[in-house]
Amino acid sequence: MTVKHLFVEHSKVNERGTFSPGDTLSGQVIVVTTKETKVQCFFVRAKGKAKVTWCEKDGQSTVVHTDKKKYFYFEHIILQDKNKGDGSEIIGPGRNVFPFTFSIPNKDMPSSYKGKWGSVTYSLRAQLTQSIWLIHKTKTEFPFLTKSEFPFASKSEMMIIGLKEQQQATRISFLGFGKVTMNVTTEKMGLKQDEALGVSVEITNESAQTVTPKFYLCEKQTFVAKSKKIVHKNDILFGTGDPVPPETIQFTTRVLSIPPQLPPTFLNCSMMNLEYRIKVTLDVPLGRDPEIKLPLVILLGSPKPHQQKPKRSIWFRNLPG
Structure with a gap:
């Protein structure tokens, strides 16, 4: 295991630490390795989505009701090998920092929320693939507030x-x-x-x-x-x-x-x-x-x-x- 740590962090844009439509979401993905590491693919994604799921009994069976909606989805490729899997990209030993920037769409979207059977979440996810058997992932959510004073x-x-x-x-x-x-x-x-x-x-x-x-x-x-x-x-x-x-x-x-x-x-x-x-x-x-x-x-x-x-x-x- 040459990758010791992988995590993603973002910068604050206000005293609340929240983001809203039209804001710029900037941050960095940090990778700590013990030696030179070959990489097939390395990316960071920003996503906003709503999802609901609940179960109901229907006679002897259980029915699952679920649905989801995507508000935005962005992907930034940090490293990608050119020959589709030969691991031609290299990350040096030690602490490596890779910055990223996303522009959140300036449209009406609900605030972050977690309820009984559903949630609205906004998140950052980084994934580093060394091989088909060795994939490193990390994810963090960021708080989001609607711009609407009256979200009705x-x-x-x-x-x-x-x-x-x-x-x-x-x-x-x-x-x-x-x-x-x-x-x-x-x-x-x-x-x-x-x-x-x-x-x-x-x-x-x-x-x-x-x-x-x-x-x-x-x-x-x-x-x-x-x-x-x-x-x-x-x-x-x-x-x-x-x-x-x-x-x-x-x-x-x-x-x-x-x-x-x-x-x-x-x-x-x-x-x-x-x-x-x-x-x-x-x-x-x-x-x-x-x-x-x-x-x-x-x-x-x-x-x-x-x-x-x-x-x-x-x-x-x-x-x-």
Whole structure:
């Protein structure tokens, strides 16, 4: 084994260390050898792709649903022997550095993402072939962010208009011989990763039971493979409000901080998308819990110091409760 190490690295273009459409991706492939090494082929590739895969039971058999889409694919030949396999190219002993540069296409592409049954990945791969039996490979992924401030594809106009608008919904539920009215309000639909959202709940309990509000962030991942679709949902419990006794009106406000590692909403990928909702439920003993869901769009936040607390909405500071 004359090749001791093979790895590929890239340079940063911003403080995030991310790349976007139109950026130049530069780096180097490094090979460490113990002596002169004959090479048949040596190349580096840059690739952006989306892929979904999941399995379903169909009677006694298992059906695999899969699909993929390529956003770009570039290859740079570092060394290639001229006689198709005689190993005429030589790499000297020691540490060898081979630079490369790729131009990322300036078109709409989704950000890097890993979900339950699919992912969007952008990667660099180097391969050095000494012979048909001796091939060295290395691969690294680089983080990619869409240029679109609102990556919502065909839904953009509808969603952008409502990002700054107040969201409100009411539900009336009948429990036994009484009813409970729940009114939920959020300041707006759009929220950055470095912000927090206030949710106000007004509960009029005219039933004979005590009810307790609970606050959730609902995540919905949708994956599509050709004509098939599958959905993965996940509810994150943010907190629980105070119990509301019978014949009581209670107003509660909770500030929900969005986890900074939570991926932003995106709908600009034909094979997968990610959406969110704010859900408020009323915990009813021995009964079905009434619930209200309001749309929430999580937008990409700006880089902030790790210790900085999420911004709180001024609008909700003035509410009672």
